[in-house]
Protein backbone atom coordinates (compact mmCIF):
# COMPACT_ATOMS: atom_id res chain seq x y z
CA UNK A 1 0.00 0.00 0.00
CA UNK A 2 2.90 2.39 0.55
CA UNK A 3 6.48 2.66 -0.51
CA UNK A 4 7.42 0.47 2.38
CA UNK A 5 5.88 -2.57 0.79
CA UNK A 6 6.98 -1.74 -2.72
CA UNK A 7 10.55 -0.95 -1.84
CA UNK A 8 10.74 -4.07 0.30
CA UNK A 9 10.15 -6.24 -2.72
CA UNK A 10 13.16 -4.73 -4.50
CA UNK A 11 15.70 -6.33 -2.16
CA UNK A 12 19.04 -4.95 -1.03
CA UNK A 13 20.73 -2.43 -3.27
CA UNK A 14 24.17 -2.26 -1.66
CA UNK A 15 26.73 -1.45 -4.34
CA UNK A 16 24.29 0.54 -6.47
CA UNK A 17 24.98 4.23 -6.85
CA UNK A 18 23.35 6.93 -4.76
CA UNK A 19 19.57 7.17 -5.05
CA UNK A 20 16.80 9.28 -3.59
CA UNK A 21 16.05 8.95 0.14
CA UNK A 22 12.64 7.45 -0.60
CA UNK A 23 14.07 4.41 -2.40
CA UNK A 24 17.04 4.13 -0.03
CA UNK A 25 14.91 4.26 3.14
CA UNK A 26 12.31 1.91 1.62
CA UNK A 27 14.94 -0.78 1.21
CA UNK A 28 16.74 -0.06 4.48
CA UNK A 29 13.55 -0.23 6.56
CA UNK A 30 11.41 -2.80 4.77
CA UNK A 31 13.66 -4.80 2.41
CA UNK A 32 14.84 -8.30 3.32
CA UNK A 33 16.69 -7.96 6.64
CA UNK A 34 15.45 -4.35 6.85
CA UNK A 35 15.27 -2.47 10.13
CA UNK A 36 11.54 -3.08 10.69
CA UNK A 37 11.77 -6.77 9.88
CA UNK A 38 14.20 -7.39 12.74
CA UNK A 39 12.99 -9.42 15.74
CA UNK A 40 13.34 -6.72 18.40
CA UNK A 41 10.67 -4.51 16.72
CA UNK A 42 10.28 -0.75 17.18
CA UNK A 43 10.24 -1.00 21.00
CA UNK A 44 13.87 -2.18 20.85
CA UNK A 45 14.94 1.22 19.53
CA UNK A 46 12.54 3.93 20.64
CA UNK A 47 9.55 4.63 22.83
CA UNK A 48 6.20 5.55 21.34
CA UNK A 49 3.11 6.57 23.33
CA UNK A 50 2.04 2.92 23.11
CA UNK A 51 5.15 1.81 25.01
CA UNK A 52 5.13 4.81 27.37
CA UNK A 53 1.96 3.80 29.22
CA UNK A 54 -1.10 1.50 29.08
CA UNK A 55 -3.08 4.72 29.64
CA UNK A 56 -2.64 5.38 25.92
CA UNK A 57 -4.37 2.12 24.88
CA UNK A 58 -7.07 2.90 27.46
CA UNK A 59 -7.68 6.29 25.85
CA UNK A 60 -7.82 4.74 22.37
CA UNK A 61 -10.29 2.15 23.72
CA UNK A 62 -12.48 5.03 24.97
CA UNK A 63 -12.24 6.64 21.54
CA UNK A 64 -13.32 3.33 19.97
CA UNK A 65 -16.33 3.29 22.33
CA UNK A 66 -17.28 6.80 21.19
CA UNK A 67 -17.00 5.70 17.56
CA UNK A 68 -19.16 2.68 18.46
CA UNK A 69 -21.85 5.00 19.82
CA UNK A 70 -21.64 7.29 16.78
CA UNK A 71 -22.12 4.20 14.59
CA UNK A 72 -25.18 3.09 16.59
CA UNK A 73 -23.44 0.06 18.17
CA UNK A 74 -23.03 -2.12 15.07
CA UNK A 75 -23.02 -5.96 15.40
CA UNK A 76 -19.32 -5.97 14.42
CA UNK A 77 -16.99 -3.14 15.41
CA UNK A 78 -13.54 -2.99 13.75
CA UNK A 79 -10.36 -1.67 15.31
CA UNK A 80 -7.49 -1.44 12.81
CA UNK A 81 -3.99 -0.66 14.11
CA UNK A 82 -2.12 0.63 11.05
CA UNK A 83 1.67 0.13 11.27
CA UNK A 84 1.12 -1.99 14.37
CA UNK A 85 4.71 -2.77 15.34
CA UNK A 86 4.39 -5.91 17.45
CA UNK A 87 0.64 -5.45 17.99
CA UNK A 88 1.00 -3.86 21.43
CA UNK A 89 -1.70 -1.22 20.89
CA UNK A 90 -4.36 -3.50 19.45
CA UNK A 91 -3.82 -5.97 22.31
CA UNK A 92 -4.08 -3.14 24.86
CA UNK A 93 -7.23 -1.70 23.27
CA UNK A 94 -9.02 -5.07 23.16
CA UNK A 95 -8.11 -5.68 26.80
CA UNK A 96 -9.39 -2.23 27.87
CA UNK A 97 -12.82 -2.43 26.22
CA UNK A 98 -15.96 -2.96 28.32
CA UNK A 99 -17.15 -6.57 27.94
CA UNK A 100 -20.22 -5.66 25.88
CA UNK A 101 -18.11 -3.78 23.32
CA UNK A 102 -15.27 -6.33 23.39
CA UNK A 103 -17.77 -9.05 22.45
CA UNK A 104 -18.51 -7.21 19.18
CA UNK A 105 -14.97 -5.95 18.48
CA UNK A 106 -12.61 -7.33 15.82
CA UNK A 107 -8.95 -6.32 16.19
CA UNK A 108 -6.59 -6.07 13.21
CA UNK A 109 -2.85 -5.43 13.26
CA UNK A 110 -1.67 -4.15 9.87
CA UNK A 111 2.08 -4.54 9.68
CA UNK A 112 4.85 -5.27 7.18
CA UNK A 113 6.71 -7.38 9.74
CA UNK A 114 5.49 -10.92 10.43
CA UNK A 115 3.11 -11.80 13.25
CA UNK A 116 5.08 -12.34 16.46
CA UNK A 117 4.77 -15.85 17.89
CA UNK A 118 2.92 -14.92 21.09
CA UNK A 119 0.32 -12.59 19.60
CA UNK A 120 -3.16 -12.65 21.21
CA UNK A 121 -5.28 -15.12 19.20
CA UNK A 122 -8.11 -12.57 18.87
CA UNK A 123 -5.90 -10.34 16.68
CA UNK A 124 -5.98 -10.76 12.91
CA UNK A 125 -2.54 -9.97 11.45
CA UNK A 126 -2.54 -8.45 7.94
CA UNK A 127 -0.07 -6.77 5.59
CA UNK A 128 -2.80 -4.49 4.16
CA UNK A 129 -5.80 -2.94 5.93
CA UNK A 130 -9.06 -4.87 5.60
CA UNK A 131 -11.72 -3.54 3.25
CA UNK A 132 -14.86 -1.70 4.36
CA UNK A 133 -13.87 -1.00 7.95
CA UNK A 134 -16.73 -0.09 10.28
CA UNK A 135 -15.07 1.37 13.34
CA UNK A 136 -11.71 2.99 14.05
CA UNK A 137 -8.51 2.91 11.99
CA UNK A 138 -5.66 4.19 14.17
CA UNK A 139 -2.12 4.88 12.93
CA UNK A 140 0.33 5.75 15.69
CA UNK A 141 3.74 6.80 14.33
CA UNK A 142 3.12 5.11 10.99
CA UNK A 143 3.27 8.01 8.54
CA UNK A 144 6.69 9.22 9.72
CA UNK A 145 8.04 5.87 8.55
CA UNK A 146 6.53 6.09 5.07
CA UNK A 147 9.69 6.91 3.12
CA UNK A 148 9.96 10.30 1.40
CA UNK A 149 12.39 12.01 -0.92
CA UNK A 150 14.35 15.02 0.25
CA UNK A 151 14.88 18.25 -1.71
CA UNK A 152 17.71 20.74 -1.14
CA UNK A 153 18.15 24.18 -2.66
CA UNK A 154 21.38 24.48 -4.71
CA UNK A 155 23.65 27.52 -5.14
CA UNK A 156 21.46 28.77 -8.01
CA UNK A 157 18.35 28.66 -5.80
CA UNK A 158 16.93 25.52 -7.48
CA UNK A 159 15.45 22.68 -5.34
CA UNK A 160 17.20 19.42 -6.29
CA UNK A 161 16.63 15.83 -5.24
CA UNK A 162 19.09 14.72 -2.53
CA UNK A 163 20.79 11.43 -3.45
CA UNK A 164 22.23 9.21 -0.74
CA UNK A 165 24.75 6.35 -0.74
CA UNK A 166 24.52 3.31 1.53
CA UNK A 167 26.97 4.95 3.96
CA UNK A 168 24.68 8.01 4.33
CA UNK A 169 26.85 10.40 2.26
CA UNK A 170 24.77 12.73 0.10
CA UNK A 171 25.01 14.67 -3.15
CA UNK A 172 22.51 16.67 -5.14
CA UNK A 173 20.74 15.13 -8.13
CA UNK A 174 18.32 16.47 -10.73
CA UNK A 175 15.97 19.41 -10.10
CA UNK A 176 12.72 18.34 -8.45
CA UNK A 177 9.96 18.20 -11.07
CA UNK A 178 6.48 16.85 -11.80
CA UNK A 179 4.10 15.96 -8.96
CA UNK A 180 6.92 16.32 -6.39
CA UNK A 181 7.55 19.92 -7.50
CA UNK A 182 3.81 20.63 -7.36
CA UNK A 183 3.66 19.20 -3.84
CA UNK A 184 6.58 21.39 -2.70
CA UNK A 185 5.01 24.49 -4.24
CA UNK A 186 1.73 23.81 -2.47
CA UNK A 187 2.85 22.43 0.88
CA UNK A 188 6.50 23.28 1.49
CA UNK A 189 7.61 26.23 -0.69
CA UNK A 190 11.41 26.56 -0.54
CA UNK A 191 12.90 30.08 -0.70
CA UNK A 192 15.86 30.35 -3.14
CA UNK A 193 18.42 30.10 -0.35
CA UNK A 194 21.21 27.56 -0.69
CA UNK A 195 21.03 24.64 1.76
CA UNK A 196 17.33 24.87 2.71
CA UNK A 197 15.74 21.42 2.70
CA UNK A 198 12.29 19.87 2.60
CA UNK A 199 10.88 16.34 2.79
CA UNK A 200 8.48 15.74 -0.09
CA UNK A 201 5.38 14.34 1.65
CA UNK A 202 3.45 13.16 -1.40
CA UNK A 203 3.86 9.38 -0.65
CA UNK A 204 2.45 10.01 2.85
CA UNK A 205 -0.52 11.92 1.48
CA UNK A 206 -1.26 8.99 -0.81
CA UNK A 207 -0.73 6.40 1.93
CA UNK A 208 -3.11 8.29 4.24
CA UNK A 209 -5.75 8.76 1.52
CA UNK A 210 -5.56 5.00 0.79
CA UNK A 211 -5.95 4.19 4.49
CA UNK A 212 -8.95 6.54 4.88
CA UNK A 213 -10.51 4.96 1.80
CA UNK A 214 -10.67 1.59 3.61
CA UNK A 215 -13.03 3.06 6.23
CA UNK A 216 -16.65 2.58 5.18
CA UNK A 217 -18.01 4.29 8.32
CA UNK A 218 -16.25 5.46 11.42
CA UNK A 219 -13.05 7.35 12.12
CA UNK A 220 -9.48 7.33 10.84
CA UNK A 221 -6.79 8.81 13.11
CA UNK A 222 -3.10 9.45 12.38
CA UNK A 223 -0.85 10.40 15.30
CA UNK A 224 2.66 11.63 14.63
CA UNK A 225 5.40 14.21 14.97
CA UNK A 226 3.82 16.90 12.86
CA UNK A 227 4.35 20.29 11.29
CA UNK A 228 2.06 22.52 9.26
CA UNK A 229 2.53 25.18 6.59
CA UNK A 230 3.60 27.89 9.01
CA UNK A 231 5.88 25.66 11.11
CA UNK A 232 7.91 23.79 8.50
CA UNK A 233 11.48 23.31 9.73
CA UNK A 234 13.89 25.11 7.34
CA UNK A 235 16.30 22.17 7.04
CA UNK A 236 13.78 19.32 7.34
CA UNK A 237 13.77 16.70 10.11
CA UNK A 238 15.20 13.54 8.53
CA UNK A 239 16.95 11.60 11.27
CA UNK A 240 17.85 8.13 12.53
CA UNK A 241 17.18 6.20 15.75
CA UNK A 242 19.14 3.24 17.04
CA UNK A 243 18.85 1.55 20.44
CA UNK A 244 17.14 4.52 22.06
CA UNK A 245 19.46 7.19 20.66
CA UNK A 246 19.00 9.70 17.89
CA UNK A 247 21.65 9.15 15.24
CA UNK A 248 22.61 10.22 11.71
CA UNK A 249 20.26 8.60 9.18
CA UNK A 250 22.19 5.91 7.31
CA UNK A 251 20.18 3.74 4.88
CA UNK A 252 21.95 0.46 5.64
CA UNK A 253 19.24 -1.23 7.75
CA UNK A 254 21.01 -0.49 11.04
CA UNK A 255 18.70 2.31 12.22
CA UNK A 256 15.24 3.76 11.91
CA UNK A 257 14.91 6.52 9.31
CA UNK A 258 12.14 8.97 10.08
CA UNK A 259 10.97 12.50 9.32
CA UNK A 260 8.18 14.55 10.86
CA UNK A 261 4.90 14.54 8.96
CA UNK A 262 3.20 17.39 7.08
CA UNK A 263 -0.12 16.37 8.63
CA UNK A 264 -2.00 19.29 7.04
CA UNK A 265 -1.11 17.94 3.60
CA UNK A 266 -2.21 14.44 4.63
CA UNK A 267 -5.48 15.93 5.93
CA UNK A 268 -6.15 17.55 2.59
CA UNK A 269 -5.38 14.32 0.74
CA UNK A 270 -7.66 12.24 2.95
CA UNK A 271 -10.68 14.56 3.12
CA UNK A 272 -12.66 16.46 0.54
CA UNK A 273 -12.93 19.62 2.58
CA UNK A 274 -9.47 19.86 4.12
CA UNK A 275 -9.17 20.98 7.72
CA UNK A 276 -12.08 22.15 9.82
CA UNK A 277 -10.10 24.37 12.16
CA UNK A 278 -6.59 25.65 12.73
CA UNK A 279 -4.24 22.83 13.64
CA UNK A 280 -1.44 22.86 16.23
CA UNK A 281 0.67 25.09 14.02
CA UNK A 282 -1.96 27.66 13.07
CA UNK A 283 -4.47 28.27 10.32
CA UNK A 284 -4.86 25.85 7.45
CA UNK A 285 -5.93 26.37 3.89
CA UNK A 286 -9.26 24.87 2.93
CA UNK A 287 -9.42 22.78 -0.21
CA UNK A 288 -12.03 21.74 -2.70
CA UNK A 289 -13.50 18.21 -2.81
CA UNK A 290 -11.21 15.92 -4.81
CA UNK A 291 -14.07 14.17 -6.54
CA UNK A 292 -17.83 13.74 -6.54
CA UNK A 293 -17.32 10.19 -5.25
CA UNK A 294 -15.52 11.46 -2.19
CA UNK A 295 -18.06 14.16 -1.54
CA UNK A 296 -20.76 11.50 -1.91
CA UNK A 297 -19.03 9.37 0.76
CA UNK A 298 -20.00 12.11 3.18
CA UNK A 299 -16.53 12.79 4.52
CA UNK A 300 -16.77 15.73 6.92
CA UNK A 301 -13.78 18.03 7.28
CA UNK A 302 -10.70 16.61 8.96
CA UNK A 303 -9.37 18.08 12.20
CA UNK A 304 -5.86 18.51 13.60
CA UNK A 305 -5.24 18.80 17.31
CA UNK A 306 -2.39 18.15 19.69
CA UNK A 307 -2.07 14.85 21.53
CA UNK A 308 -2.41 16.86 24.75
CA UNK A 309 -5.86 18.12 23.71
CA UNK A 310 -6.92 14.78 22.25
CA UNK A 311 -5.99 12.88 25.42
CA UNK A 312 -7.67 15.48 27.63
CA UNK A 313 -10.84 14.94 25.60
CA UNK A 314 -10.36 11.23 26.32
CA UNK A 315 -10.12 11.82 30.06
CA UNK A 316 -6.34 11.78 30.53
CA UNK A 317 -5.37 14.84 32.52
CA UNK A 318 -2.11 14.11 34.31
CA UNK A 319 -3.58 15.64 37.49
CA UNK A 320 -1.95 14.46 40.73
CA UNK A 321 -4.19 12.52 43.16
CA UNK A 322 -5.39 14.41 46.26
CA UNK A 323 -2.89 14.17 49.10
CA UNK A 324 -5.65 13.02 51.46
CA UNK A 325 -5.75 9.71 49.54
CA UNK A 326 -2.22 8.97 50.79
CA UNK A 327 -3.51 8.51 54.34
CA UNK A 328 -6.86 6.86 53.54
CA UNK A 329 -5.59 4.42 50.86
CA UNK A 330 -1.80 4.56 50.45
CA UNK A 331 -1.70 1.82 47.77
CA UNK A 332 -4.31 3.60 45.65
CA UNK A 333 -2.38 6.86 46.13
CA UNK A 334 0.86 5.31 44.85
CA UNK A 335 -0.95 3.79 41.86
CA UNK A 336 -2.64 7.10 41.05
CA UNK A 337 0.68 8.93 41.38
CA UNK A 338 2.34 6.55 38.92
CA UNK A 339 -0.60 7.02 36.53
CA UNK A 340 -0.27 10.78 36.83
CA UNK A 341 3.42 10.53 35.93
CA UNK A 342 2.62 8.45 32.85
CA UNK A 343 -0.18 10.81 31.83
CA UNK A 344 2.24 13.73 32.20
CA UNK A 345 4.67 12.00 29.80
CA UNK A 346 1.91 11.38 27.24
CA UNK A 347 0.82 15.03 27.35
CA UNK A 348 4.20 16.73 27.93
CA UNK A 349 4.95 20.01 26.15
CA UNK A 350 8.07 19.57 24.04
CA UNK A 351 7.45 15.81 23.99
CA UNK A 352 4.64 13.38 23.18
CA UNK A 353 2.00 15.99 24.09
CA UNK A 354 2.98 18.08 21.08
CA UNK A 355 2.31 15.24 18.63
CA UNK A 356 -0.40 15.94 16.07
CA UNK A 357 -3.65 13.95 15.93
CA UNK A 358 -5.34 14.04 12.54
CA UNK A 359 -8.99 13.01 12.84
CA UNK A 360 -10.89 12.02 9.72
CA UNK A 361 -14.52 11.06 10.43
CA UNK A 362 -16.25 9.03 7.72
CA UNK A 363 -20.04 9.19 7.69
CA UNK A 364 -20.26 10.00 11.43
CA UNK A 365 -19.88 13.22 13.43
CA UNK A 366 -16.42 13.91 14.91
CA UNK A 367 -16.47 11.73 18.07
CA UNK A 368 -14.02 14.05 19.88
CA UNK A 369 -15.87 17.28 19.13
Ligand SMILES: C[S@@+](CC[C@H](N)C(=O)[O-])C[C@H]1O[C@@H](n2cnc3c(N)ncnc32)[C@H](O)[C@@H]1O
Nearest residue numbers: 002004036048050083084085110111112140141
Ligand atom coordinates in the same frame (compact mmCIF):
# COMPACT_ATOMS: atom_id res chain seq x y z
C1 LIG B 1 7.41 3.67 14.37
S1 LIG B 1 6.72 2.09 14.20
C2 LIG B 1 5.24 2.33 15.17
C3 LIG B 1 4.74 1.06 15.78
C4 LIG B 1 3.48 1.22 16.65
N1 LIG B 1 2.38 1.80 15.90
C5 LIG B 1 3.75 2.07 17.87
O1 LIG B 1 3.24 3.18 17.94
O2 LIG B 1 4.48 1.61 18.77
C6 LIG B 1 6.08 2.08 12.52
C7 LIG B 1 5.59 0.73 12.08
O3 LIG B 1 4.89 0.88 10.84
C8 LIG B 1 5.14 -0.28 10.05
N2 LIG B 1 4.80 0.04 8.65
C9 LIG B 1 5.36 0.98 7.85
N3 LIG B 1 4.78 1.00 6.65
C10 LIG B 1 3.79 0.08 6.69
C11 LIG B 1 2.82 -0.37 5.76
N4 LIG B 1 2.73 0.14 4.54
N5 LIG B 1 1.96 -1.32 6.13
C12 LIG B 1 2.03 -1.87 7.37
N6 LIG B 1 2.94 -1.49 8.30
C13 LIG B 1 3.80 -0.53 7.97
C14 LIG B 1 6.60 -0.56 10.32
O4 LIG B 1 6.98 -1.86 9.96
C15 LIG B 1 6.69 -0.28 11.82
O5 LIG B 1 6.47 -1.44 12.58
